[in-house]
Amino acid sequence: MTDMTLSHQPSPEAVKARAVLLGRSRWGIAEIAFWVIAAACYFLLPTKLSLLSEIAILGLLALSIDLVLGYAGIVTLGQGAFFGIGAYAAGLAAKHGAGAGPWSDPLIGLFIGGGFAALIGFLTSFLVLRGSDLTRLMVTLGVALIVDEIVNQAKWLTGGSDGLQGVLPSPVLGIWDFDLFGRTAFIYSMSVLFVLFVIARAIVKSPFGLSLQAIKGNPLRTRAIGMPVNGRLVAIYTIGSFYAGVAGALAAQTTQFASPDYVAFHRSADALLMLVFGGAGHLYGGLLGSIIFRTMQDVLGNITPQYWQFWLGATLVGLVLFVRGGILGLLAGLRDRATRNGGAK
Amino acid sequence: MSPKILLESRQLVKRFGGILATDHVDFQLPQGARHALIGPNGAGKTTFVNLLSGVLTPTSGEIFLDGVNVTGWSARRRAHAGMARTFQINQLFADLTPLETLMLTIAERENAGWSWFRPVGSRSDFVDEAMSLLRQLGIEDIAHGRVGVLAYGKQRLLEIAVALAQKPKVLLLDEPAAGVPEHEREQILDVVAALPGDVALILIEHDMHLVFRFAKSISVLVNGGLFVEGTPEEIANDPRVRKVYLGEEEVNV
Numbered sequence A: 001m002t003d004m005t006l007s008h009q010p011s012p013e014a015v016k017a018r019a020v021l022l023g024r025s026r027w028g029i030a031e032i033a034f035w036v037i038a039a040a041c042y043f044l045l046p047t048k049l050s051l052l053s054e055i056a057i058l059g060l061l062a063l064s065i066d067l068v069l070g071y072a073g074i075v076t077l078g079q080g081a082f083f084g085i086g087a088y089a090a091g092l093a094a095k096h097g098a099g100a101g102p103w104s105d106p107l108i109g110l111f112i113g114g115g116f117a118a119l120i121g122f123l124t125s126f127l128v129l130r131g132s133d134l135t136r137l138m139v140t141l142g143v144a145l146i147v148d149e150i151v152n153q154a155k156w157l158t159g160g161s162d163g164l165q166g167v168l169p170s171p172v173l174g175i176w177d178f179d180l181f182g183r184t185a186f187i188y189s190m191s192v193l194f195v196l197f198v199i200a201r202a203i204v205k206s207p208f209g210l211s212l213q214a215i216k217g218n219p220l221r222t223r224a225i226g227m228p229v230n231g232r233l234v235a236i237y238t239i240g241s242f243y244a245g246v247a248g249a250l251a252a253q254t255t256q257f258a259s260p261d262y263v264a265f266h267r268s269a270d271a272l273l274m275l276v277f278g279g280a281g282h283l284y285g286g287l288l289g290s291i292i293f294r295t296m297q298d299v300l301g302n303i304t305p306q307y308w309q310f311w312l313g314a315t316l317v318g319l320v321l322f323v324r325g326g327i328l329g330l331l332a333g334l335r336d337r338a339t340r341n342g343g344a345k
Numbered sequence B: 001m002s003p004k005i006l007l008e009s010r011q012l013v014k015r016f017g018g019i020l021a022t023d024h025v026d027f028q029l030p031q032g033a034r035h036a037l038i039g040p041n042g043a044g045k046t047t048f049v050n051l052l053s054g055v056l057t058p059t060s061g062e063i064f065l066d067g068v069n070v071t072g073w074s075a076r077r078r079a080h081a082g083m084a085r086t087f088q089i090n091q092l093f094a095d096l097t098p099l100e101t102l103m104l105t106i107a108e109r110e111n112a113g114w115s116w117f118r119p120v121g122s123r124s125d126f127v128d129e130a131m132s133l134l135r136q137l138g139i140e141d142i143a144h145g146r147v148g149v150l151a152y153g154k155q156r157l158l159e160i161a162v163a164l165a166q167k168p169k170v171l172l173l174d175e176p177a178a179g180v181p182e183h184e185r186e187q188i189l190d191v192v193a194a195l196p197g198d199v200a201l202i203l204i205e206h207d208m209h210l211v212f213r214f215a216k217s218i219s220v221l222v223n224g225g226l227f228v229e230g231t232p233e234e235i236a237n238d239p240r241v242r243k244v245y246l247g248e249e250e251v252n253v
């Protein structure tokens, strides 16, 4: 029978299906443009480099929440804890390692910050495996409050409410010193953000990433098809903590300072807000959200210093009420409508 | 030599508060079985399947899969040991596509679910298998749409495709054809008929025409307990079954 030989050849539909699947992980024009513009900001906005570094760092924090919440569906109000842990770990490494060789190298500092955060994330991940969204919200918030309290109390280590002074990281790779204009800080933060983004992008488009979305959609079925749900959740929560820790480490290194403000509740809340604002589950939502959030803060802060939060809040309420899925959700909806109309013709 | 027993329950009990949903059930499913599980609404059929597949923990009793005591095993572990099931109420991934759904099921079966750097679709053998399953169920044309917006009948077919993608030794189908339009019912029966002969199958179904076309053996479950077991002829002619299960019809006679 010819059937036997044919069955070894993929059908045209299978070939097309493969192209469709692989096409989803190809870089689009809009994506490339985004990163080109981000890099070009170095030349376009030379006076705003510090602000831009800050945006990149907040974007990385929001991205870490996107991995955990947007993809795996773990609601968290405590991502700021990992940011703070990363900041203090990297800050302490830089402070005490100054002149003592590799410990003060910023890149090593990133791994120290990210690593510590990942460790705490791993240990606390078991607390968020079970329970409803509300329990998870409370547990993550509780962990963040504990970290906040430890940072404030352990004055001998963290400097308490005065913050950690004297964080003086060595030049990046021993070559680029941090300068007053924030040039090095910008290139450094942007490069780290980009590298971690590319990795996050690979993760969410892999079978592992797909399994997270499946767990978010229906944990009962994922267990029935033999998926180790808990293992997957522990893994992504740990990865998310690492990302947040690296963001914190970046913050400490570029501002040469770490303060309890880094672990405060509002940091978790702000980052979550940015993500929801930009749209969870798209990877770019957190980045877009942090750009808009910080820009609005800057612009509105100049116009109405007292009320910028009011306008921010109003915009957010409007967005959540009238558009599901943030700005990227809105854009995706418009694009779907456009292709549907196009297809109908 | 009689075929070996693939799935077995011994004195299986499940209580929900005061309700005895599964009442000391002793049950054996041999390799290659085409077994129908019938019984009135609320008899405990779904509960029994939930116990077998590890969704629920029994109050007491034991479950054996291919001779191994799996009573304490998670649903995940049982799935890897060759048990698959469909759900009476669709349990699908609304935001994924049917193709993605099958891709991740196959990846899990092949222990590739942890793969985190290569994109979904890089394994062309998985894509091939997923697409041929979709074709078998006649839903190839909707491979790339969102599952959440599919017609109910199509979702029902996907529900079965997922279980088939697990390549199970034991397959439990909980009312697969309920609410499915007529022509797609045929599709389901065809697919079930085309399964490898050594797969052990349990079908829960209310439609007696389907049951008698499909089953080589039938169990009747009433109030959580196994009431009668036998061949289709025995069940069809059993006066007790007529009385309990087909009670309404007897009233009419």
Ligand SMILES: Nc1ncnc2c1ncn2[C@@H]1O[C@H](COP(=O)(O)OP(=O)(O)OP(=O)(O)O)[C@@H](O)[C@H]1O
Binding pocket: B016, B019, B021, B039, B040, B041, B042, B043, B044, B045, B046, B047, B048, B088
């Ligand atoms: N999670 C639960 N908690 C409490 N009671 C339950 C639960 N699940 C099922 N029951 C009860 O157990 C009994 C058996 O229900 P089950 O769903 O197994 O019946 P079934 O035979 O599948 O019915 P149907 O034909 O309607 O699907 C019913 O009385 C039901 O109300």
Ligand SMILES: [Mg+2]
Binding pocket: B045, B046, B047, B088
């Ligand atoms: Mg049922």
